[in-house]
Amino acid sequence: xxxxxxxxxxxxxxxxxxxxxxxxxxxxxxxxxxxxxxxxxxxxxxxxxxxxxxxxxxxxxxxxxxxxxxxxxxxxxxxxxxxxxxxxxxxxxxxxxxxxxxxxxxxxxxxxxxxxxxxxxxxxxxxxxxxxxxxxxxxxxxxxxxxxxxxxxxxxxxxxxxxxxxxxxxxxxxxxxxxxxxxxxxxxxxxxxxxxxxxxxxxxxxxxxxxxxxxxxxxxxxxxxxxxxxxxxxxxxxxxxxxxxxxxxxxxxxxxxxxxxxxxxxxxxxxxxxxxxxxxxxxxxxxxxxxxxxxxxxxxxxxxxxxxxxxxxxxxxxxxxxxxxxxxxxxxxxxxxxxxxxxxxxxxxxxxxxxxxxxxxxxxxxxxxx
Numbered sequence: 188x189x190x191x192x193x194x195x196x197x198x199x200x201x202x203x204x205x206x207x208x209x210x211x212x213x214x215x216x217x218x219x220x221x222x223x224x225x226x227x228x229x230x231x232x233x234x235x236x237x238x239x240x241x242x243x244x245x246x247x248x249x250x251x252x253x254x255x256x257x258x259x260x261x262x263x264x265x266x267x268x269x270x271x272x273x274x275x276x277x278x279x280x281x282x283x284x285x286x287x288x289x290x291x292x293x294x295x296x297x298x299x300x301x302x303x304x305x306x307x308x309x310x311x312x313x314x315x316x317x318x319x320x321x322x323x324x325x326x327x328x329x330x331x332x333x334x335x336x337x338x339x340x341x342x343x344x345x346x347x348x349x350x351x352x353x354x355x356x357x358x359x360x361x362x363x364x365x366x367x368x369x370x371x372x373x374x375x376x377x378x379x380x381x382x383x384x385x386x387x388x389x390x391x392x393x394x395x396x397x398x399x400x401x402x403x404x405x406x407x408x409x410x411x412x413x414x415x416x417x418x419x420x421x422x423x424x425x426x427x428x429x430x431x432x433x434x435x436x437x438x439x440x441x442x443x444x445x446x447x448x449x450x451x452x453x454x455x456x457x458x459x460x461x462x463x464x465x466x467x468x469x470x471x472x473x474x475x476x477x478x479x480x481x482x483x484x485x486x487x488x489x490x491x492x493x494x495x496x497x498x499x500x501x502x503x504x505x506x507x508x509x510x511x512x513x514x515x516x517x518x519x520x521x522x523x524x525x526x527x528x529x530x531x532x533x534x535x536x537x538x539x540x541x542x543x544x545x546x547x548x549x550x551x552x553x554x555x556x557x
């Protein structure tokens with residue numbers, strides 16, 4: 188494809204790139220949840236050029252951890268070598284790099300003029316608020332090792348730790364309002380819903396917590412471990428498990444609405460567009476599941492191995508593989524409409540904004556296409 192041949196179109200910035208300029212004071216468009224919103228459909232109205240070409244590539248360290256936050260003019264990422272990095276989305280220039288006390292395992296959130304990010308226990312896990320303009324830490328709060336994405340409900344942050352502790356933090360100064368100890372580790376990000384905070388743990392359990400007090404309102408055993416952040420439409424959550432199940436859960440009352448088996452393990456988050464759920468299993472099957480008629484689910488075998496979830500667009504569905512392939516798939520036929528190759532494994536879904544594809548690859552590289 189032309190995208191593989193146009194290497195001269197790539198702009199490269201090394202991991203030690205100096206600050207080019209300050210970041211913007213704020214962004215009009217926020218990124219308040221993992222993959223942009225609770226449904227994971229932030230790119231559902233996006234289209235791509237017929238044959239996207241390489242735009243820029245930048246290396247930001249030993250490895251990017253978690254999914255980026257996309258603003259209208261910036262990309263923010265956390266790294267394995269204890270930095271949060273802000274990048275100009277048009278040029279790929281590194282605007283600033285801010286040192287963290289530990290390794291970022293999940294990506295940042297973006298709220299107007301600041302970023303939120305958490306670190307794992309190397310040496311100790313904290314949640315940070317970082318000023319968007321210059322990378323200054325406004326506050327940091329010790330919480331324990333966080334490897335799951337943070338959640339934000341417009342008022343407060345929620346974090347879940349590897350020790351099963353769930354916390355609510357106020358965003359003004361990082362004050363912890365409540366703590367709730369659960370059984371099992373939290374690997375998928377909490378999800379804030381009108382019915383409470385949904386938290387899954389590695390003992391195959393879903394908890395529904397009161398967002399104001401942290402009190403456990405209900406719990407629901409699950410048929411497998413959930414490692415990916417669920418998708419939600421506010422009344423339901425949609426989960427994927429390492430045993431290959433796709434599960435719809437009613438939040439009121441808390442109960443399993445339906446379960447569909449997808450074959451192999453599913454490590455990536457599902458995406459919900461309207462009443463259709465998109466799921467990508469480890470063995471490279473792209474599932475399209477009508478949420479009101481799950482028995483009508485269809486799938487396409489893509490001959491890849493995948494640990495990241497799919498990204499539905501108007502133009503098709505983007506998927507990434509552990510060998511670095513990026514595919515645009517026709518959801519009706521399974522035909523490959525566009526493909527490219529990046530360096531190293533893809534562990535987070537490709538993102539799209541304003542027809543720009545952003546791919547987090549191995550070795551700390553970020554690739555973009557347009």
